Amino acid sequence: MRKAPLTVCVVGGGFTGAAASIACLARIDRPFRLIVVEPSASLGRGVAYGAHHPLHLLNVRTRDLSVRAGQPGDFLNWAFRQLDQGENHAGLHDGLAHTFLPRQLFGEYVRERFFEAVEGRGDVELQIVNAVATSCVKEGNRFTLCFDRAETLQADVVLLATAYGLHASIPTGALAPFDALPPERISGAKTMALIGSGLTMVDVLLGARRDGFQGKVTVISKRGQLPRPHASKGVVPRESGLSRSKRLSSLTTAVAIACAAAEAHRTPWQAVINSVRSSLQDIWQGLPVEEQARFLRHVRPLWDAHRHRLPLEVHGRLQAEFNEGRAVLLRGQVTKAERDGDGFRLMLRPRGSQRVEALTVDRAFDCTGHRPDLNSPLIQSLVAQGAARPDAHRLGLAVEPNGQVLSKSGPPTRGLFALGPLGQGSLWEITAVPEIVRQCDAAAQSLAALEPSAEREVELSS
Ligand SMILES: Cc1cc2nc3c(=O)[nH]c(=O)nc-3n(C[C@H](O)[C@H](O)[C@H](O)COP(=O)(O)OP(=O)(O)OC[C@H]3O[C@@H](n4cnc5c(N)ncnc54)[C@H](O)[C@@H]3O)c2cc1C
Structure with a gap:
């Protein structure tokens, strides 16, 4: 008899799944089996760092991004090596530190670090399951996972990194923000409505301009708050002297x-x-x-x-859209968006009014943001057996700061973690890179400390 190695199953291979895998590979210092479940081919990129628009920029400076816990300058050093061509140009390094690079480049970096981390661990067996996880059932100390197009698997630890699920639901009925329309469907339009006024709206607006859209944009948002700019140079956090008030x-x-x-x-x-x-x-x-x-x-x-701020230059372009009258901001709520021939008819209630008005546009995109899908079969399977419960605001699952999932009866469910945006209702500030990386590291540390008794004894075949 010998101990079977720990099996860690990461469900979701976007940024969080990659960060969780990298953290486990760094922290668990004995042989283990790592399973990563991701239905798409773009492991490590996810919704934020994929190929939707190669020119979309990160909203964080290069110096502040890293997928490796404890190595804050890692993305900066990686990007520097891509560009420096061996000249060790200090000015380039300093300049890069403060720039906002394309998101796609960050995705490339994350993928590279993931595969490097795997290669560096000859004692870890990696399995990538190209499928959707449809259920996860806890039986004793183990989990059984089922998939839409793969064999059932068992794992000792499950790290959920599914964020907003597979298909972001669009409550208004408008197009999803990153629906890939042929450029001529954008450039040929005369009017466009963007519902929501955050960073996603900015991505869609500037992406449409790059695709040749010259028409008028109506941005509709309940409060009419537009993203503010970053400071001109990176700033050092200034102690706010905030009291720990409960009000x-x-x-x-x-x-x-x-x-x-x-x-x-x-x-x-x-x-x-x-x-x-x-x-x-x-x-x-x-x-x-x-x-x-x-x-x-x-x-x-x-x-x-x-x-959630914009690089100064991008903020300037956004301001110019409004100042020059190419975009207008309406405060109000879109209650419905219906197809109207080739375009859309929006039902809109202006702020402070009970009156509903109709607005007809050629294209309409819902940029109000993503929410985790608590109704997905995977999450439902965990909630139904009491291994997980939604947070008080139903924004995701109830978790501890290291991502450990809280059961219906209260205490954490052993071996079950929900990392990244799934924990927003419990932790709030957990949807961006630095916090996700820190949380993944904390989760991996707690796995590294798992007593060997958690590992099963298996019979040697020879
Ligand atoms: C457009 C955008 C831009 C952003 N820009 C920045 C930025 O500049 N800086 C920053 O710090 N943060 C940024 N963020 C925030 C942050 O980086 C993201 O929230 C982060 O990428 C979340 O990654 P994730 O892996 O949790 O989610 P996702 O990228 O959504 O990945 C989830 C993955 O899970 C898979 N999945 C879902 N359900 C299942 C299932 N049942 N079975 C198997 N797989 C499943 C999906 O296929 C997907 O690949 C941005 C976010 C967005 C949306």
């Missing part, structure tokens, strides 16, 4: 005062927001559920507009 109103006032004080001392307000971000998971978990709900209802649009 949302005290927190928002403290942030506003800290931003004003920073500006008065010629420090960009962005430094304060960066500082708040670094303690936001703790702040969020300290707030009562009702205060969290109040944040979601009233403060979120303003916070998102300051937290």
